[in-house]
Amino acid sequence: MKLVFGEGSCGIAAGARKVRAAVEKLNADGAVGVGITGCIGMCYLEPIVDVYDGGTLVKRLVKVDEAAAPALYEAAKTGDLAPLAKYEISADDREFLEKQTRIALRHCGLIDPEDIAAYEAVDGYKAIRKVLAMTPEDVIAEIKVSGLAGRGGAGFPTWFKWNAARNAKGEQKYLICNADEGDPGAFMDRAVIESDPHSLIEGMLIAAYAIGATKAFVYVRAEYPLAIVRLEKALAAAKKAGLLGENILGSGFSCDIRIKAGAGAFVCGEETALIESLEGNRGMPRLKPPFPAEKGYTQAPSNINNVETFANVAWIILNGGAAFAAMGTETSKGTKVFALTGKIKRGGLVEIPMGLTLRDVIFGIGGGIRDGGTFKAVQMGGPSGGCIPEHLLDTKIDYKALGATGAIMGSGGMVVMDSHTCMVNMARFFLDFTAKESCGKCVHCRIGTKRMHEILTRITEGKGKEGDVELLQELCNGIKAGALCGLGQTAPNPVLTTIRYFRDEYDAHIREARCPAHECAALKKYEIDPAKCKGCTMCAKKCPVGAITGTVKQPHVIDQSKCIKCGQCAATCKFGAIVVG
């Protein structure tokens, strides 16, 4: 039997390598097969170990720790898997995967990402072979049939961009993969590169062939070291196999792919800023038009797609555009990957056909709110997106329908919030992010987001003024109209949607200096209920500023003038005597 360890960044962080090392130590004789795979997308269950018997998955084990190594080794060696029962994935958790439809993530967590043969074994590099026998126009036509749209956020039809780049005048054309995944909470692109790098390479080769590009770049953020390593290995293997470089597979078509590590500026996910960065300049957006298809990298025609978009391409070629278009809604075709995070029971990567509702994803796949909490809202599309409240949970996942709520599909970040999340503070958090990540070029974004952040901060501190909400709305609309690039134009979305759906929370902060979710530290008040306090002195010992006093076995009190609202007392009290107001 073979033990396959899920070694994406998340699995490794959870300890997958330590478990594997422990097993390998026992396995000096090589009695047991040991392998790795990428990320299956069930972050909350890592480390995950799959047990294979002759190529068939016989058991999936979850939350496996180092202590389980002897049992793992023994079971794999003997074939008696019964002792591993406590690690076996539950039926509930299996649902998480079973309810998904995986195209972009089709190989993630199933094959060895560092082995080109593993990819080829699952029909890898068949699509490029098929494409090399087609005309570029036919390839573009097939993509057009599929209805594939850019998965990075804007949702622009992929075939249109390819066609524009193909038709643009220029000797040298470039293909660029945007792997600068910047939205906090989104990690599907990282998962694809770490778990299935060859599908990205194949998708890029197909695109390069279609537009006539002979040079390609993957602009990947430097914070993804494992992705870079695996991609480098994959590129080397593909090159060795004649799938990359000069005269690919003897077709006469040549294309080289290089990696460029970005230094981690959010704005470099914006395509023109990415190009500037690629050229070695400060990552700041250019004015559009001209669009990159006309004047991109070094002013040459260039096409940029993101990782997830490319990851769909080989599947579409092999299965036909119509098969892809058969899934989804009228305006949004195929599947989309979401990174489900926040106060969700089962968080991770979820790929579903377009057209499912938010409720299907959050409650059906994600299992609802964890710790018995109640759903409040979901932030879609990261800092550029918006929040969607409970009464809109039946909204279909579709570019248009999501857009109508004020949120966006975006790159697929889905941050779930429960009743303990303050929506004003949430908006402040995202504005803090966009204000800091603004490149500083245009006035509306550079100063406007800063001022919005200042206003949101004063509201969360109970220092808001009547008229602040209206001022925020004015700034939002002005920044949307005046900002130079997508970062600034979408930065107001979290504020606009929280005002739209949770105006009462803003008013409570401003008019009553009250945070209804009890989250805003400055507005919190910790008090001790004398009826419940046993005088155990634990809270007084824990308090970092000595704000709690009292005699043993007598109710204690908190000096409000000293309290820094850190919450240590509430976390320490065993009797529920700390009342948070």
Add this chain to the structure above:
Amino acid sequence: MDTEMITLEIDGQSVSVPAGTTIFEAAKTAGIDIPNLCYLKELGPYGACGVCVVEVENCPKMLRACSAKVAPGMVVHTKSEKALATRKLALELLMGDHDGDCQGPCKLNCPAHTDCQKYVKEIAEGRFADAVATVKETFPLPAAIGRVCPHPCEKACRRNLVEQPISIAQLKYFAADQVRKDGNEHPIKVAAPTGKKVGIIGGGPAGLTAAFKLAQWGHMVAVYDQMPEMGGMLRYGIPEYRLPKAILKAETDAIEALGVNFINNFKIGRDADFAKFRSWFDAVIVANGAWKSTAMRVKGEDLKGVWGGIDFLRAVVTGEKPDIGERVAIVGGGNTAMDACRTAVRVGAKEVFVVYRRTRKEMPAEDVEITEAEEEGVKFKFLYAPDEILGKDGKVCGMRLQVMELGEPDERGRRKPVPVPGKFEEIALDSVIAAIGQRNDPEGFADLPQTPKGTIAADEGNFSTTLPGVFACGDTVNKGAGIAIGAIAQANEAALAVNAYLRGGEYRPVKPILSERNLTEKDFEDRPRIARAVMPQRPAEERKHDFKEVNLGLSVEAAQAEAKRCLECGCHDFEDCKLIRYANLVQADTQRLRGDFHPGFTEQKLVTIERNQRKCVLCNLCVRVCAEQAKQGLLGLVGRGFKTVIKPEFQNPAATAVCKDCHLCADNCPTGALKIIG
């Protein structure tokens, strides 16, 4: 190959331009100037400032005119509601983050907005004639006003936050004295005659200033005054020891030399009625001042030996030699009271008292005046109010004083004096001088509407009255008597209004939008402390016996050293600043979007260019011209978001060694962030 021509509509105008032209350039051909801060034709579009946004019909997004290309049939609105709102927001965001002073606080706090910083700098550089010319852009009496002005400029001077203010007023009269001595004053240019005639009633600071201005603009001006000489209160209210008549005469002579006709000993009502006077001129300015002393309204006020403050001062000037006896009390705490008590000392009184109902701290008189009066032996009786003037044989023999104490602060924050019940004191006196205020004399001006105070009612903006062509300013209007420079400020506005009226228009002052810094002592901690120049004076024992000038004037060296203390708060680039021009154009609210300021510093120097990042708007023009035109590329953007600043590339000060000092960066800076100091 012929370039295809494209026809589009911009603000309702049809415009034809070659294909590929930007909306910005297309608008320019139609004479429409679209505001922008970061565009330079030679460098191509950049798109940072967002000020050039325009709305295009059927286009969901706002377009930046600097980069968007024209298209056939395009309908562009450069001033649509949305375009203006977006442009205004950009400018308000910039102004809210612009940590600079457009003008020095001195200039802003001067009622007439005299360009103090400019003439102080000129004095520092030894260009005294230039300094006088600078003052004369605002008013014609630098030697006189420099001596008498309570200098609100100095109260606002930022040097107060370091140690003491620049001695602005003394510098002003130093320059005027120096130029008079050197005989090198710049000639005043007078425009070609317009043929219009202006009659001015009153030859004081207001009337003379208006005459000076109107004469320069080519109008025929005549100033009528009731007194034998011009100068008004400067001559008849300010004692000789503060402002020698000869010095004032030299300045009024210079006004006369411009062609202004001076007519003295002329009083409306006596020598001509107002209606007749009006008929002689195309426009009239009434600036006859406030020449009546305010009564104390106490018993015994009609006794012989009771004087009004300004009446007493005028009597001394005109040589009446008033008999005030040996023991004199002056009632009041203002500058007129100080002038009266010190004059009383000089005409021979043995004991001079100043009776004031509050304490020294509340006295409106200049501190230096009080000190000098004390030095000359004047005794101050604080917290006393006159209750009754006591008389014998119809002549003053003393005064009963009510003892006062300070009560609650009034609306201006000054504590109100309240009588202590039943507490009185009597002093023996030969005369009482009431220097508690002055008012205008409405006699002869019945045609003009009056305020409830009895002053002439004039428009606060352009000083017009309800009579066409009649303007009124100075102490005679609205709130009544004030300081000379206040009257001068009004006279300048009235002169502009008269000029516009004579040319068939109407003048309305617009309060300009300005950027102002809010600073504290902390901001100047690193400044070296330099003491303010000390004015040499004649000793009290000597000066109290005559009317010769008390102050001896600053030496050239002392004046230049004093002028060099100036912090030069006002922006060198104010006249050419695009940011403030556009902020005024869209009426941007500079305070609405104030918050933290972006990081600022002034240390970085590029050979002869001082870079003040507090004023930088990050248009990036300096970076781009340096790289693309100067081919140096030694500037770059550092940091991200709000904290972005421009610094020499790689933050390496050694980059300055590469700088060719071509000044292209400073020349193209739309604000005052870059200053050529070499």
